[in-house]
Amino acid sequence: MKLIRTLSDLRTHISTLPRPLGLVPTMGYLHAGHLALVRRARAECASVGVSIFVNPAQFGPQEDLARYPRALERDLRMLGDVGVDVVWAPEAGEVYPDGYQTYINVENVAVPLEGAVRPGHFRGVATVVAKLFNAFTPDRAYFGQKDAQQAAVIRRMTRDLNFPLEVIICPTVRERDGLAMSSRNTYLQPEERRAAVVLYGALSAARNAYENGEQSAEALRATMQDYLAAEPRARTEYVSIAAPDTLQELERVDRNALLSMAVRIGQTRLIDNFILRDGKWE
Numbered sequence: 593m594k595l596i597r598t599l600s601d602l603r604t605h606i607s608t609l610p611r612p613l614g615l616v617p618t619m620g621y622l623h624a625g626h627l628a629l630v631r632r633a634r635a636e637c638a639s640v641g642v643s644i645f646v647n648p649a650q651f652g653p654q655e656d657l658a659r660y661p662r663a664l665e666r667d668l669r670m671l672g673d674v675g676v677d678v679v680w681a682p683e684a685g686e687v688y689p690d691g692y693q694t695y696i697n698v699e700n701v702a703v704p705l706e707g708a709v710r711p712g713h714f715r716g717v718a719t720v721v722a723k724l725f726n727a728f729t730p731d732r733a734y735f736g737q738k739d740a741q742q743a744a745v746i747r748r749m750t751r752d753l754n755f756p757l758e759v760i761i762c763p764t765v766r767e768r769d770g771l772a773m774s775s776r777n778t779y780l781q782p783e784e785r786r787a788a789v790v791l792y793g794a795l796s797a798a799r800n801a802y803e804n805g806e807q808s809a810e811a812l813r814a815t816m817q818d819y820l821a822a823e824p825r826a827r828t829e830y831v832s833i834a835a836p837d838t839l840q841e842l843e844r845v846d847r848n849a850l851l852s853m854a855v856r857i858g859q860t861r862l863i864d865n866f867i868l869r870d871g872k873w874e
């Protein structure tokens with residue numbers, strides 16, 4: 593496994609790798625969710641590349657860029673065990689050199705939910721992912737369903753800008769109690785960690801209500817809101833029941849819906865979702 597810092601070294605190395613090439617973009621501090629993406633890429637591609645880059649452009653001024661957890665040595669050991677060909681861990685100045693001023697704005701799908709609470713977030717995400725696509729020229733790129741709106745934004749951008757690659761969205765990997773794995777879970781104090789299971793609980797409650805015949809999106813949103821409100825450590829930022837590809841809020845849930853939420857537990861902001869596709873929960 594080769595660790596590379598500069599873009600020119602990355603390009604040179606990529607040109608030697610057998611195709612198809614799978615790319616897994618990450619911000620590091622890896623967990624089993626990331627590794628599931630890497631394993632999927634390993635199973636489907638002749639070569640696998642991983643990027644580790646805490647992307648300043650996707651953090652708001654009040655967000656956790658400075659304290660975002662980092663553990664490169666540990667990350668490299670974990671990736672070495674799975675079998676990765678190349679890891680690109682650039683400095684910020686390599687990705688955004690002095691004078692940088694070009695950004696990608698995906699429009700409607702990036703506006704609600706995360707886009708509304710985190711202005712500029714998806715502009716940073718779309719920009720860095722486009723740059724990663726240009727750097728690696730992957731045949732397939734792997735992302736997690738945990739970040740459902742991000743998945744929709746990247747799919748849209750990939751189509752709109754004609755990137756010649758396939759975007760593959762992998763299921764959310766969870767802790768035993770249902771909490772979606774996330775690098776930010778490390779911020780949670782023990783009491784908060786116990787409280788954090790409410791996101792999974794609220795989504796499960798809405799799924800149960802739907803399975804028992806409730807199709808009103810408003811009623812299902814209320815089910816999630818009420819469940820979250822019963823946890824004193826939780827502060828809900830939004831709950832949503834929207835179309836999975838456009839993120840437009842729904843009135844009725846029949847065969848396709850994205851149930852999603854952002855919740856603060858203490859200072860830590862967590863997101864989670866369930867997706868109903870063709871009548872099946874993913």
Ligand SMILES: Nc1ncnc2c1ncn2[C@@H]1O[C@H](COP(=O)(O)OP(=O)(O)O)[C@@H](O)[C@H]1O
Pocket residue numbers: 617618619620624625626628629734735736737738739762763764765766772773774775776
């Ligand atoms: N629990 C998870 N299951 C599946 N994929 C995940 C999970 N957590 C993160 N990912 C995916 O890993 C990629 C990198 O995410 P990153 O921001 O580094 O991790 P995190 O969201 O945990 O902080 C994204 O495509 C993200 O959707």
Ligand SMILES: [Mg+2]
Pocket residue numbers: 739
């Ligand atoms: Mg993340």
